[in-house]
Amino acid sequence: MADYKRAYISQVSDFNNQKVCIKGWLQNKRSGGKLHFLQVRDGTGVIQAVIFKGDVPENVFENGDKVTQETSIEVYGEIREDKRSKLGYEIGVEDLKIVSDSIDYPITPKEHGVAFLLENRHLWLRSPKQRAIMKIRHELIKAIRDYFNNNNFMLVDAPIFTPAACEGTTNLFEVDYFDSKAYLTQSGQLYMEAAAMAFGKVYCFGPTFRAEKSKTRRHLTEFWMVEPEVAYNNHDDNMNLAEDFVVYIVEQILTNCRFELEILERDISKLENIKKPFPRITYDEAIDLLIKKGKDVNWGDDFGADEETVISESYDRPVLIHRYPAQSKAFYMKEDPVNNKLALCVDMIAPEGYGEMIGGGQREDNLDVLLSKIKQHNLPEEAFDWYLDLRKYGSVPHAGFGLGIERTVSWLCGLHHVRETIPFPRLMDRIKP
Amino acid sequence: MADYKRAYISQVSDFNNQKVCIKGWLQNKRSGGKLHFLQVRDGTGVIQAVIFKGDVPENVFENGDKVTQETSIEVYGEIREDKRSKLGYEIGVEDLKIVSDSIDYPITPKEHGVAFLLENRHLWLRSPKQRAIMKIRHELIKAIRDYFNNNNFMLVDAPIFTPAACEGTTNLFEVDYFDSKAYLTQSGQLYMEAAAMAFGKVYCFGPTFRAEKSKTRRHLTEFWMVEPEVAYNNHDDNMNLAEDFVVYIVEQILTNCRFELEILERDISKLENIKKPFPRITYDEAIDLLIKKGKDVNWGDDFGADEETVISESYDRPVLIHRYPAQSKAFYMKEDPVNNKLALCVDMIAPEGYGEMIGGGQREDNLDVLLSKIKQHNLPEEAFDWYLDLRKYGSVPHAGFGLGIERTVSWLCGLHHVRETIPFPRLMDRIKP
Numbered sequence: 001m002a003d004y005k006r007a008y009i010s011q012v013s014d015f016n017n018q019k020v021c022i023k024g025w026l027q028n029k030r031s032g033g034k035l036h037f038l039q040v041r042d043g044t045g046v047i048q049a050v051i052f053k054g055d056v057p058e059n060v061f062e063n064g065d066k067v068t069q070e071t072s073i074e075v076y077g078e079i080r081e082d083k084r085s086k087l088g089y090e091i092g093v094e095d096l097k098i099v100s101d102s103i104d105y106p107i108t109p110k111e112h113g114v115a116f117l118l119e120n121r122h123l124w125l126r127s128p129k130q131r132a133i134m135k136i137r138h139e140l141i142k143a144i145r146d147y148f149n150n151n152n153f154m155l156v157d158a159p160i161f162t163p164a165a166c167e168g169t170t171n172l173f174e175v176d177y178f179d180s181k182a183y184l185t186q187s188g189q190l191y192m193e194a195a196a197m198a199f200g201k202v203y204c205f206g207p208t209f210r211a212e213k214s215k216t217r218r219h220l221t222e223f224w225m226v227e228p229e230v231a232y233n234n235h236d237d238n239m240n241l242a243e244d245f246v247v248y249i250v251e252q253i254l255t256n257c258r259f260e261l262e263i264l265e266r267d268i269s270k271l272e273n274i275k276k277p278f279p280r281i282t283y284d285e286a287i288d289l290l291i292k293k294g295k296d297v298n299w300g301d302d303f304g305a306d307e308e309t310v311i312s313e314s315y316d317r318p319v320l321i322h323r324y325p326a327q328s329k330a331f332y333m334k335e336d337p338v339n340n341k342l343a344l345c346v347d348m349i350a351p352e353g354y355g356e357m358i359g360g361g362q363r364e365d366n367l368d369v370l371l372s373k374i375k376q377h378n379l380p381e382e383a384f385d386w387y388l389d390l391r392k393y394g395s396v397p398h399a400g401f402g403l404g405i406e407r408t409v410s411w412l413c414g415l416h417h418v419r420e421t422i423p424f425p426r427l428m429d430r431i432k433p
Numbered sequence: 434m435a436d437y438k439r440a441y442i443s444q445v446s447d448f449n450n451q452k453v454c455i456k457g458w459l460q461n462k463r464s465g466g467k468l469h470f471l472q473v474r475d476g477t478g479v480i481q482a483v484i485f486k487g488d489v490p491e492n493v494f495e496n497g498d499k500v501t502q503e504t505s506i507e508v509y510g511e512i513r514e515d516k517r518s519k520l521g522y523e524i525g526v527e528d529l530k531i532v533s534d535s536i537d538y539p540i541t542p543k544e545h546g547v548a549f550l551l552e553n554r555h556l557w558l559r560s561p562k563q564r565a566i567m568k569i570r571h572e573l574i575k576a577i578r579d580y581f582n583n584n585n586f587m588l589v590d591a592p593i594f595t596p597a598a599c600e601g602t603t604n605l606f607e608v609d610y611f612d613s614k615a616y617l618t619q620s621g622q623l624y625m626e627a628a629a630m631a632f633g634k635v636y637c638f639g640p641t642f643r644a645e646k647s648k649t650r651r652h653l654t655e656f657w658m659v660e661p662e663v664a665y666n667n668h669d670d671n672m673n674l675a676e677d678f679v680v681y682i683v684e685q686i687l688t689n690c691r692f693e694l695e696i697l698e699r700d701i702s703k704l705e706n707i708k709k710p711f712p713r714i715t716y717d718e719a720i721d722l723l724i725k726k727g728k729d730v731n732w733g734d735d736f737g738a739d740e741e742t743v744i745s746e747s748y749d750r751p752v753l754i755h756r757y758p759a760q761s762k763a764f765y766m767k768e769d770p771v772n773n774k775l776a777l778c779v780d781m782i783a784p785e786g787y788g789e790m791i792g793g794g795q796r797e798d799n800l801d802v803l804l805s806k807i808k809q810h811n812l813p814e815e816a817f818d819w820y821l822d823l824r825k826y827g828s829v830p831h832a833g834f835g836l837g838i839e840r841t842v843s844w845l846c847g848l849h850h851v852r853e854t855i856p857f858p859r860l861m862d863r864i865k866p
Contacts, residue, residue, distance in 0.1 A: 008633065010585065023665045025630075025827045043633025043664065044585065072827035100798070100828040122627035122819045123826065131631065138588045145578060152443065152477065155571045159857040160593075160640050160655055161864045175617070176607050177654075178646070182864050184608070191857055194555035194866070197458075198564065200441065200476025206640060207593050213611070221610075222593055231476065232456045365533070386555045386866035393556065394458045394505035395533040424592040424624055431594045431615050433627070433819035 004076045009045035012089045015079045022047065022075045022091065023099075025126070026067045028109070036064035038093075040075055046128070048082070048090040049075045056093060063096045069108070070126070072099035086259075114419075121424060122433045132260035133420055136253060137409050141205075143252035144226050144403075147245055148203045153228060156195040158188025158204040163383065173211045173221075184209040187402060190332075190387050192229035193363060196398050197390055203228040215428055217417040218305065218355055220406060222426040229400030235334070235344040235362040238399035239320055242348055242358050243278050245403075246318060250274040253412050266414045270352060273316045280320040283342070286311055300325050309353035318357065322346040331373040334362040334397075346401070354411035360401020367391035437509045442478035445522045448512045455480065455508045455524065456532075458559070459500045461542070469497035471526075473508055479561070481515070481523040482508045489526060496529045502541070503559070505532035519692075547852075554857060555866045565693035566853055569686060570842050574638075576685035577659050577836075580678055581636045586661060589628040591621025591637040596816065606644045606654075617642035620835060623765075623820050625662035626796060629831050630823055636661040648861055650850040651738065651788055653839060655859040662833030668767075668777040668795040671832035672753055675781055675791050676711050678836075679751060683707040686845050699847045703785060706749045713753040716775070719744055733758050742786035751790065755779040764806040767795040767830075779834070787844035793834020800824035 007020035024042030031037070034053035039046055051064040067073060076095035081088065106116075107123055117124045124130055148155070161182040164172065172183040188204035195202040205226040212219060228241065250271055253261075261268055281289070286307075290297045293310050303311070303321075311319060323336055326343040333343035345361030364370045370391055374381055381388075409421035419425040424433065440453035457475030464470070467486035472479055484497040500506060509528035514521065539549075540556055550557045557563055581588070594615040597605065605616040621637040628635040638659040645652060661674065683704055686694075694701055714722070719740075723730045726743050736744070736754075744752060759768055759776040766776035778794030797803045803824055807814055814821075842854035852858040857866065 008585065023829070024633075043587070043629070043631060043635075070827040072829045100824075102826040105826050120819075120822075122624075122822060125628060125631035134587065134589065134632065141588055142578075142582055145575075149575055152441065154476070154567065155574055156567065156856045157640075157657060159859055159864075160642075161859045163865050174609050177864065178644075178861055191555075191866075195558060195856060196476070198476060198558035199567065200457075202476075207590075209593075211611075224590060386553075389553075389555060391533075393535040393538050394503040396456070396505045423589045423628060426592055426594045428611055431592075431610065432596050433624075 007079070009040075009042050009047045009087070011044075012047060012079050012087070012091075016081060016089065017078065019076070019078050019094075020091070022049075024073065024075070026069060026071045026073055026102075027128075028069065029067065031065070036061070038064065038067065038073075038075070038096075040073065040091075041126070043131075045087060047087055048085055049077065049093050049096075050090055051093040051096065056095070060093070060096050063098055064093075067096075067098060068102055068105070070102035070105040070123075072102070073097065074099060118419065118425070118430060119433075125423065128263055130420065132257075132263040133409065133413050133415070134423060135260045136257050136264075136413055137405070137421060139253055139256045140249060140409060140412065141224075141405065143249040144205065144245075144405075146252070147248050148201075148226075148228060151201070153201040153203045154195075154199040156192065156199065156202045156204055157206060158185060158191040158227070160185050160206070171211050173209050186210060187225070188227050189229065189400065189402065192227055192400060193387070193390055193398060196229040196231040196400070197394070197396070200232075201228070201230045213428065216305070217419075218407065220418055220422065220425055220427060223418075223422065224405040225402050226405065227400060227402040229398060231396050231398045233362075233399040234397050235322070235346070235399060238360060238362060238401060239280060239322065239346055242320070242346065242360065242401055243276055246278075246348065246357070247274060247276055249408075250412070261413075264413050264415075266412075270316075271412065273351075274318065278318050278320055278348075279315050280322060282322055283324045286321050289314060300328065302328055303347075305355055308349050308355050312349050312351050312353050315351060318348050318350055320346050320348050329361075331377040331379060332363050332370070334364045335369065344399075348401075350407070350411040352411070352414075355407060356404075357408050357411065358401050358403045360399065362397065362399040365391060365395045365397050367395065440512070442473075442475050442480045442520070444477075445480060445512050445520070445524075449514060449522065450511065452509070452511050452527075453524070455482075457506065457508070459502060459504045459506055459535075460561075461502070462497075462500065464498070469494070471497065471500065471506075471508070471529075473506065473524075474559070476564075478520060480520055481518055482510065482526050482529075483523055484526040484529065489528070493526070493529050496531055497526075500529075500531060501535055501538070503535035503538040503556075505535070506530060507532060551852065551858070551863060552866075558856065561696055563853065565690075565696040566842065566846050566848070567856060568693045569690050569697075569846055570838070570854060572686055572689045573682060573842060573845065574657075574838065576682040576689075577638065577678075577838075579685070580681050581659075581661060584634070586634040586636045587628070587632040589625065589632065589635045589637055590639060591618060591624040591660070593618050593639070604644050606642050619643060620658070621660050622662065622833065622835065625660055625833060626820070626823055626831060629662040629664040629833070630827070630829070633665075634661070634663045646861065649738070650852075651840065653851055653855065653858055653860060656851075656855065657838040658835050659838065660833060660835040662831060664829050664831045666795075666832040667830050668755070668779070668832060671793060671795060671834060672713060672755065672779055675753070675779065675793065675834055676709055679711075679781065679790070680707060680709055682841075683845070694846075697846050697848075699845075703749075704845065706784075707751065711751050711753055711781075712748050713755060715755055716757045719754050722747060733761065735761055736780075738788055741782050741788050745782050745784050745786050748784060751781050751783055753779050753781050762794075764810040764812060765796050765803070767797045768802065777832075781834075783840070783844040785844070785847075788840060789837075790841050790844065791834050791836045793832065795830065795832040798824060798828045798830050800828065 336342040348358035769775040781791035
């Protein structure tokens with residue numbers, strides 16, 4: 001079929017009135033009399049292929065009869081404009097080859113339960129809605145990397161295997177590491193602090209792990225996180241960076257994923273609100289706000305999903321909550337020099353009740369203060385010898401944060417549960433397929 | 434110091450004859466009479482800061498006396514052209530602030546043993562050579578992602594937790610997964626096959642793990658791999674993709690990392706050779722070549738580091754070796770239709786003895802053949818039920834490969850051992866820092 005150029009559906013506008021070959025799968029079909037309308041997908045889009053009985057040899061029309069959902073097919077024909085379709089083009093079929101059949105494809109257009117769909121995640125990914133989510137995830141990750149690359153950050157991959165150290169082993173996955181034990185990373189932060197002293201502006205981006213026994217709609221055991229860290233940045237620089245970064249990624253999604261957001265029926269106006277400046281409130285102000293809204297909270301309490309939702313409802317864009325009580329935060333958070341009961345940390349809460357997207361802060365750069373914090377938290381000092389070195393040899397103010405990819409995807413897509421935001425979700429009770 | 438604009442060293446050409454502030458660390462120092470020459474690094478580069486006694490208050494000149502290696506400093510002054518320096522600019526110091534001192538920094542300019550340097554990896558990263566390697570790694574990863582993004586591949590992150598399945602558990606790391614066991618991924622390939630059926634052209638890029646008890650210079654327990662997979666690609670398409678991809682990434686490194694390659698004293702002419710077409714030889718031809726070179730090999734043998742080096746010495750660019758004996762390859766490799774003793778797989782061997790960079794092939798897309806292979810290899814069929822579904826519902830020819838990041842970095846940089854190609858290397862006997 002040398003006359004037909006191989007084309008992907010996402011590129012058909014370049015092939016108007018030309019003969020092409022599209023290799024894909026049958027998504028759906030309508031037939032009537034002398035016509036078959038095939039919805040053909042190739043992973044980059046969906047095109048309508050029209051088979052008119054009068055135009056094709058008998059066996060080609062019969063192939064149109066035979067094809068079932070997810071049969072793999074090669075469609076040969078001419079691309080022509082079709083203003084009624086979303087794509088703007090259709091293909092007038094001249095030949096249709098069946099590559100391989102598909103009998104009783106399990107995921108039919110009817111409704112299926114989530115357990116069944118997760119069981120068939122390898123097939124579920126083929127559905128238009130799942131494709132839209134994965135495309136948005138793809139564009140989000142691209143936007144994140146572009147942002148840091150454009151701003152001269154160096155990518156420094158953090159290790160996955162770590163010795164137990166950070167904050168106890170309760171939420172850590174333990175691995176048999178030859179004759180010893182290792183733990184899967186929960187965060188690359190400590191490593192990024194070392195890297196920031198070497199390269200100035202750095203980020204890591206990789207999978208992280210939590211062994212929490214949680215089955216909420218916001219928990220995965222394996223999820224991806226991006227963590228920038230900048231030498232000489234202080235708390236305000238850090239909040240500015242987080243804000244600028246989130247504005248950029250939302251802009252990119254709005255520019256590159258209109259079609260996918262429409263498939264997901266996402267209210268785009270909510271994303272179009274995401275402009276600078278984001279509201280910045282202190283933890284104390286957040287407590288006041290919660291009390292005013294009738295929540296039963298006390299100073300010192302941590303905020304759960306409930307409180308985060310109430311706070312987010314007061315704003316039309318992400319809100320930065322900063323200066324939490326130091327007692328509830330990790331040992332490496334820098335004390336507020338104005339009030340040492342507070343830590344120079346910040347959480348960014350997504351709008352519409354999507355919860356915490358970002359957590360970060362300025363790090364303690366004073367060796368003596370850090371040593372006393374390690375003691376206060378009953379942590380083993382020797383596990384942190386290398387981390388303490390960063391304060392011995394040319395310590396500088398520095399700050400950073402982590403953004404969770406799956407929660408961000410769920411917000412951008414307007415999804416209730418994070419399990420659809422990652423290609424192969426890992427949950428307490430699921431590691432297959 | 435409002436008159437001084439904050440500048441990064443990589444950008445000083447934009448600030449010629451302007452007053453700037455550079456925040457960094459002291460790398461090295463020369464003093465003589467009325468002059469201090471400070472080599473200041475900020476993670477983006479190194480600049481010479483010149484303190485002339487007659488130009489500055491006494492305490493500033495004294496600070497120049499006092500600063501030791503890796504002291505963190507803020508340098509205020511004017512950028513001026515300096516044709517003798519590599520950077521092309523220096524800074525005439527007007528003020529020098531010491532942020533935090535550094536007493537007895539462990540890594541002095543003298544030689545240190547590798548064990549000591551690995552123990553101090555968090556500090557070793559600050560050395561010029563290590564920075565050059567990490568910058569090349571950064572640019573390599575960027576080039577890889579750009580290549581696939583520019584060519585309309587969708588990023589699909591493969592899971593890290595997997596049920597035991599692929600090829601036995603000997604080389605797998607076992608994890609306590611709640612009340613059960615999980616294993617750390619060795620490859621995302623099977624998942625990418627599912628994703629290719631959904632999205633056409635896909636790639637994953639993440640950490641992978643091998644629990645091999647190997648202490649060679651090519652082994653890490655944790656390493657990064659990129660794995661593209663394309664629906665409707667056959668063996669030749671796959672070799673073309675691998676070739677095009679490698680040419681692109683080498684071009685990008687040559688364009689963006691001249692300075693770093695120079696620091697590493699890399700013979701750039703070797704990289705400039707990397708142009709299409711790459712030699713393609715069959716396994717049979719490789720055996721003949723090895724015998725001609727006096728190696729004692731028999732048909733059916735696998736190639737080790739030794740054989741790979743001998744083959745690579747015959748060519749000035751990467752060589753593609755394809756059609757290995759099927760018996761020595763994984764169950765999912767497609768048989769050569771011309772000779773079913775051979776598999777349609779391919780390895781790309783780096784030049785100069787740097788070993789296998791790429792391994793891949795066309796996958797078996799016939800359900801019955803695949804089932805019989807699973808039996809032949811004594812693998813549990815039920816573990817592959819979802820993978821077999823890909824052959825039941827619209828199977829298509831497809832192919833892909835994996836490229837190991839660390840081996841590629843070691844080749845590009847001309848490094849003997851992969852342990853320097855990753856920020857925090859994990860070896861059999863090392864998971865710290």
